[in-house]
Amino acid sequence: MAAEGNAKPAKKLSLKENYALLTRGLGWEPSYEKQEEIFRNISFEGIKIHDWEKWEDPFRLTMDAYWKYQGEKERKLYAIVDAFQQNNGQFNVTDARYVQALKIFINGITELEYDSHRGFSMLAREFPGVGPRIAAQMQSLDELRHATTQIHTISQYAKYFTGMNEFPYQFDRAWYLSIPKSFFEDAVTSGPFEFIVAISFAFEYVLTNLAFMPWMSGAAFNGDMATVSFGFSAQSDEARHMTLGIEVIKFLLEQDPANVPLVQKWIDKWFWRGYRLLSLLATMMDYMLPKRVMAWNEAWEIYYEQNGGALFADLARYGIKPPTRAPETIAEKGLVAHQMWSVFYANRDAVGFQMWLPSEEEMDWMSEKYPDTFDKYYRPRYEYWREMEKAGTPFKNTTLPQLCQVCQWPCLFTEPNDPTTLSLRETEYKGETFHMCSDGCKDIFDDTPEKFVHAWLPVHQIYQGNCFLPDVDPTAPGFNPMYEALRYMGIKPGVDGGDFKGSADATNWEKWTSRPANIHEGAYTDAVRDTGNQSDVARKAV
Amino acid sequence: MTVEIRTKSVKPLTNSFGHLQRRFGDKPATRYQEATYDIQSSANFHYKPLWDPEREMFDVRRTAITMKDWYALKDPRQFYYGNYTTTRAKQQDALDRTLDFVEKRDLLRAMPADTRALIEHAIVPLRHYEWGANTNSAHVAAYAYGTAVTSPAMMNTMDRLGMAQHISRIGLLIDGNSGESLLASKTTWTDHADWQPLRREVERMFVTRDWFEVFIAQILVADALVYPLFFQHLDSAIAAGNGSALSSLTDYLMRWYEETGKWVDAVIKTAAAENPENKALLSGWTVTWRDRLVTALAPIAQSTLGNQSEDALAAVVAAFNTRAAKLGLSV
Ligand SMILES: [Fe+2]
Ligand SMILES: [Fe+2]
Numbered sequence: 001m002a003a004e005g006n007a008k009p010a011k012k013l014s015l016k017e018n019y020a021l022l023t024r025g026l027g028w029e030p031s032y033e034k035q036e037e038i039f040r041n042i043s044f045e046g047i048k049i050h051d052w053e054k055w056e057d058p059f060r061l062t063m064d065a066y067w068k069y070q071g072e073k074e075r076k077l078y079a080i081v082d083a084f085q086q087n088n089g090q091f092n093v094t095d096a097r098y099v100q101a102l103k104i105f106i107n108g109i110t111e112l113e114y115d116s117h118r119g120f121s122m123l124a125r126e127f128p129g130v131g132p133r134i135a136a137q138m139q140s141l142d143e144l145r146h147a148t149t150q151i152h153t154i155s156q157y158a159k160y161f162t163g164m165n166e167f168p169y170q171f172d173r174a175w176y177l178s179i180p181k182s183f184f185e186d187a188v189t190s191g192p193f194e195f196i197v198a199i200s201f202a203f204e205y206v207l208t209n210l211a212f213m214p215w216m217s218g219a220a221f222n223g224d225m226a227t228v229s230f231g232f233s234a235q236s237d238e239a240r241h242m243t244l245g246i247e248v249i250k251f252l253l254e255q256d257p258a259n260v261p262l263v264q265k266w267i268d269k270w271f272w273r274g275y276r277l278l279s280l281l282a283t284m285m286d287y288m289l290p291k292r293v294m295a296w297n298e299a300w301e302i303y304y305e306q307n308g309g310a311l312f313a314d315l316a317r318y319g320i321k322p323p324t325r326a327p328e329t330i331a332e333k334g335l336v337a338h339q340m341w342s343v344f345y346a347n348r349d350a351v352g353f354q355m356w357l358p359s360e361e362e363m364d365w366m367s368e369k370y371p372d373t374f375d376k377y378y379r380p381r382y383e384y385w386r387e388m389e390k391a392g393t394p395f396k397n398t399t400l401p402q403l404c405q406v407c408q409w410p411c412l413f414t415e416p417n418d419p420t421t422l423s424l425r426e427t428e429y430k431g432e433t434f435h436m437c438s439d440g441c442k443d444i445f446d447d448t449p450e451k452f453v454h455a456w457l458p459v460h461q462i463y464q465g466n467c468f469l470p471d472v473d474p475t476a477p478g479f480n481p482m483y484e485a486l487r488y489m490g491i492k493p494g495v496d497g498g499d500f501k502g503s504a505d506a507t508n509w510e511k512w513t514s515r516p517a518n519i520h521e522g523a524y525t526d527a528v529r530d531t532g533n534q535s536d537v538a539r540k541a542v
Numbered sequence: 543m544t545v546e547i548r549t550k551s552v553k554p555l556t557n558s559f560g561h562l563q564r565r566f567g568d569k570p571a572t573r574y575q576e577a578t579y580d581i582q583s584s585a586n587f588h589y590k591p592l593w594d595p596e597r598e599m600f601d602v603r604r605t606a607i608t609m610k611d612w613y614a615l616k617d618p619r620q621f622y623y624g625n626y627t628t629t630r631a632k633q634q635d636a637l638d639r640t641l642d643f644v645e646k647r648d649l650l651r652a653m654p655a656d657t658r659a660l661i662e663h664a665i666v667p668l669r670h671y672e673w674g675a676n677t678n679s680a681h682v683a684a685y686a687y688g689t690a691v692t693s694p695a696m697m698n699t700m701d702r703l704g705m706a707q708h709i710s711r712i713g714l715l716i717d718g719n720s721g722e723s724l725l726a727s728k729t730t731w732t733d734h735a736d737w738q739p740l741r742r743e744v745e746r747m748f749v750t751r752d753w754f755e756v757f758i759a760q761i762l763v764a765d766a767l768v769y770p771l772f773f774q775h776l777d778s779a780i781a782a783g784n785g786s787a788l789s790s791l792t793d794y795l796m797r798w799y800e801e802t803g804k805w806v807d808a809v810i811k812t813a814a815a816e817n818p819e820n821k822a823l824l825s826g827w828t829v830t831w832r833d834r835l836v837t838a839l840a841p842i843a844q845s846t847l848g849n850q851s852e853d854a855l856a857a858v859v860a861a862f863n864t865r866a867a868k869l870g871l872s873v
């Protein structure tokens with residue numbers, strides 16, 4: 001029998017050859033159905049692709065390698081997660097204020113990972129080229145991983161702290177969570193090319209490091225082993241996703257010169273939308289981490305001004321310019337974190353996490369980090385509010401803020417170069433006036449008003465009476481619209497949000513750990529037996 | 543630093559997420575439940591999708607099937623990303639040992655020329671069938687409703703890429719890593735008369751928009767005919783004269799098919815039991831696609847199995863009909 005066999009010795013394949021043989025040849029030119037009937041979404045945006053074969057696969061992973069590599073990472077990650085749960089790792093974080101930042105994470109970010117899974121599934125179906133489709137498929141599955149590992153790690157916190165227990169429900173309803181929700185829905189409801197430029201390039205490639213590095217070091221610094229573990233485990237996924245982002249841009253730009261202005265428009269739009277979304281991180285970094293890593297303005301300098309500058313210098317040869325609204329982001333880098341914290345503080349009864357005023361020690365840090373702005377504009381405000389708190393008449397906003405039609409932030413930002421003048425823009429469209437927070441958002445609205453008029457603006461919806469549960473009777477005596485709107489949003493009034501001091505989280509923390517709930521303010525309750533450093537507490541607690 | 547705290551006595555405020563408590567009561571949740579239930583957004587969508595302005599971004603109206611609760615369509619394997627990848631990694635490790643064994647001994651290349659030609663003609667082109675299945679499965683992941691369906695559908699999509707690559711490796715074991723058999727198999731798939739009726743049906747699935755119909759056509763019907771026909775009947779015919787070298791490689795495909803069948807069966811059975819309209823629709827699609835696909839498979843079955851082909855196809859169809867009836871379909 002062997003004599004009949006093929007006698008030539010078998011070749012050894014390089015990884016690259018192996019990948020090419022196992023992957024690129026899989027597709028075929030359909031002949032029974034028309035190409036445009038099979039891939040129906042790739043022409044309406046106006047992007048021209050002449051040759052999908054020119055796509056360079058950024059990572060040459062066959063499925064067997066993917067399974068093994070990812071399976072190994074999962075094995076290690078879940079070993080840590082199991083240990084974290086067994087050892088009550090949730091109590092190892094610096095203090096209970098840190099957990100408030102995790103609430104924003106699970107309620108506002110985790111669902112984006114799922115949306116991303118769906119967005120990439122659509123590309124996985126709709127791109128005609130084998131290479132980009134496989135890249136999109138792997139990312140779609142990776143994004144499921146991110147949603148899953150975040151839920152599995154944060155679920156331990158959700159068992160012991162308030163405000164994390166209704167994350168999918170809140171994500172669809174809470175007024176400030178429409179900021180991340182509308183961001184990703186804008187991308188998924190776009191065409192496939194805008195989606196991939198928005199998410200893979202503008203978000204993952206240009207902005208992810210900014211979210212990743214300060215946030216993960218913040219978690220590490222504050223003893224949050226769960227977040228650190230899923231974060232670092234996701235890092236090699238992110239590296240692949242970023243490579244996809246840059247590969248996509250080059251591919252689109254090289255395929256046809258007519259693609260350049262479209263890509264530029266999307267870069268301008270998604271840079272601004274991504275920046276507005278990440279501004280949330282500004283306030284988390286500067287105000288919510290009990291032990292701080294770096295200030296927002298420093299992060300912006302490193303991760304956008306320096307790294308982004310180099311990137312756009314490199315893309316100049318394609319005729320791509322830096323995002324039009326980049327100068328505004330640089331001008332206001334000393335303002336955003338403080339303006340946001342102020343707005344959240346003022347509206348603390350209407351959010352699902354607890355708020356506090358920065359301590360002396362924290363304000364001194366901000367004075368040092370923001371020498372041009374903090375002492376001049378924000379310290380006096382906080383000191384005044386501190387006095388009001390002491391006087392028993394704490395400052396509160398009782399009406400809901402005006403939201404930007406595009407980014408859905410409250411119109412809380414000032415003119416980038418003038419911290420004393422609120423930045424308000426508006427556009428008339430079909431007889432109606434729409435409000436925007438900035439020139440960046442107004443550019444976006446004016447380019448596609450027909451899309452943005454459909455935005456589900458929570459504050460408008462509340463005023464229109466669309467945010468009450470079915471058991472509510474608005475004509476009943478004692479009807480409290482704000483209380484009912486919060487219930488609709490999945491926020492437990494007086495429990496999830498409000499003042500940190502006196503909250504269930506702060507009180508439980510001190511009872512359970514004997515450590516202060518706010519390391520900068522000393523004990524709130526008698527449960528704290530020692531306000532000294534943590535190792536002291538630990539020794540005594542054993 | 544580990545802080546030792548008297549936490550042994552600390553009782554959690556809650557045992558699981560609110561959405562899981564409402565479904566399963568106040569008790570600790572499994573990792574599958576945490577990763578799956580109610581994760582997809584379901585309310586207050588912001589914009590009209592440019593690619594489907596008549597519907598919401600996630601919309602139950604992308605299929606004619608209706609469910610009171612789309613999360614009833616659960617995966618009995620309880621796959622979430624972690625146990626999915628570790629399961630596949632382990633299976634791949636075992637498969638690698640088999641591939642290594644076959645390669646070191648040149649078991650496929652030692653087969654007679656006509657057998658090698660038969661494998662090239664009738665097994666290797668299935669890599670393109672798998673790529674088609676990948677497209678169809680991605681369609682389900684993209685447009686279905688609810689994480690309970692989209693998550694296993696995405697895993698299935700990746701599985702199909704894995705199966706396409708495994709079948710390609712069979713080609714490489716035959717052609718000594720030259721890739722010639724892969725090039726040839728593509729022409730066979732696109733041009734040879736034996737394969738055109740099947741390719742025609744795969745391409746028909748590409749233009750079918752209702753995601754549940756695509757699920758029925760590809761993942762229920764086509765797979766239930768293709769897998770047993772090629773990896774059991776044809777495989778046995780080849781093994782009869784040549785030993786079990788090929789079977790050691792197709793066994794992986796059959797095991798994967800059987801494992802996936804548990805998920806497929808649970809989905810179809812639950813959807814069919816939901817209401818009579820579902821049952822009628824699912825049954826109708828099943829019959830239509832079964833009849834199309836049986837006709838489409840006849841030429842390749844005939845040219846490879848000769849006078850056994852009718853019996854083989856009939857056996858495959860009979861087994862499928864029994865399975866479909868058990869799922870509550872009228873076929
Ligand atoms: Fe992600
Ligand atoms: Fe805005």
